[in-house]
Amino acid sequence: MRIRATVAAVSGALAISAFAVPASQAADAATSYKAEAAKIFAAHSGKTAFSTAAATDLGVTFSDLKIAKAIKVGTTNHVATTVTYTLTHGANYDINSSDFDSGPVIYKGSSVTSAENVLGGELPATCTATSDTTATCKGNIDIFPLNEDGTAGDLLNSDAGKWSAGALALQYSTGDYSVQGDLGTTLLQRYSKLTVNAGPEPVAKGKTITSTGKLSRANWEDNKYHGYTNQPVKLQFRKAGTSTYTTIKTVYSDSYGNLKATATAQADGYWRFSFAGTTTTPAVSATGDFVDVR
Incomplete structure (x- = not known):
């Protein structure tokens, strides 16, 4: 998934591009993990119609995130890199519920909630409970330098360099979520x-x-x-x-x-x-x- 703040004016406001969704997976975009994550990060930008005013922090926290030191991205091939982390949640949450998902993200900018570009996974992470309140999670960051329809992909040349890593947890039924950044760093490199x-x-x-x-x-x-x-x-x-x-x-x-x-x-x-x-x-x-x- 991808979101990028651009400087193109639309009705007097800054435009926000949605997370990239390959055509083959677009059918369920309205209810997918990617679509919900896109709304969260777009809302944080303050430049779209999405609002987080009614959203409540789930109280989920993340730690022990591990990601590759560098991710090499070429011109056409999809690149996936694995991220692992620990998720800590309230005892009332069922992490295996269809109403709850989590996933890793990487972002370019000073903060995960006001990033220039955010990349995540095509699918949510797989989380395995280790206690009533903790789980180990494993998910991907998926990067597409070129979309299936031949249009521009997830990255600009200026995106090469240091990115920060974080994680997200969301509850579909309420729209509530937790997002945390500064859990690690990686380099996105031009192959x-x-x-x-x-x-x-x-x-x-x-x-x-x-x-x-x-x-x-x-x-x-x-x-x-x-x-x-x-x-x-x-x-x-x-x-x-x-x-x-x-x-x-x-x-x-x-x-x-x-x-x-x-x-x-x-x-x-x-x-x-x-x-x-x-x-x-x-x-x-x-x-x-x-x-x-x-």
Whole structure:
């Protein structure tokens, strides 16, 4: 699920986009977990017709949330990452009731209740009681960089970087809910690719080997891969028969993400480029390219 505050004016007010709902799952949107969660977060924005004035905090709290340190998202494929947490509730709640659901969320912004963007799960978490008032829960954060109908997905390029994690519990019949943020953090990263081609091959010992390649990363706005410019990338060599790469030198990608580095041929082995990564883009190493030295 997704909600994003935008600056597009609609009847003099800021517009709020609904959580993304794939067409194949849209039929039950009016009563689904996603739809109810969307209302809650949209209402918190203060920019929609939904109101939480009559809603009561369920008194549910969350703790011990665990989420991946980083989530890599490409240009087309659905990405799901598992989140676990502990839910603490009043003894009068039946967590297995069809009237009660919970799920994890991640959000971009200073607060879960006034976030720029919120992402959650297609389905609520599965919670297993551990006592009369506690349960362990496991759910997904589902991310769609591209919707089934080919329209823009959940993310803008500016969304890459640090996100905070939280959780939600809701009661369908009353509209009451509890939401809690600042339970953890993760990085949403634009999936990266790195290539290498070393030559000539074969090459005489003492001659120059030239390695070329390209560092690129996902663009979440046009769903293509573009060069990642002006980034330090290591040229590395692994001698045939060994398992460890050694850094020879560092070069920088050009304005198209292209790479070029030269080195002296000394022995048979594999050449590759290796990128250490940034907060917005994961580390990646090219598959080594073998060069026969004679």
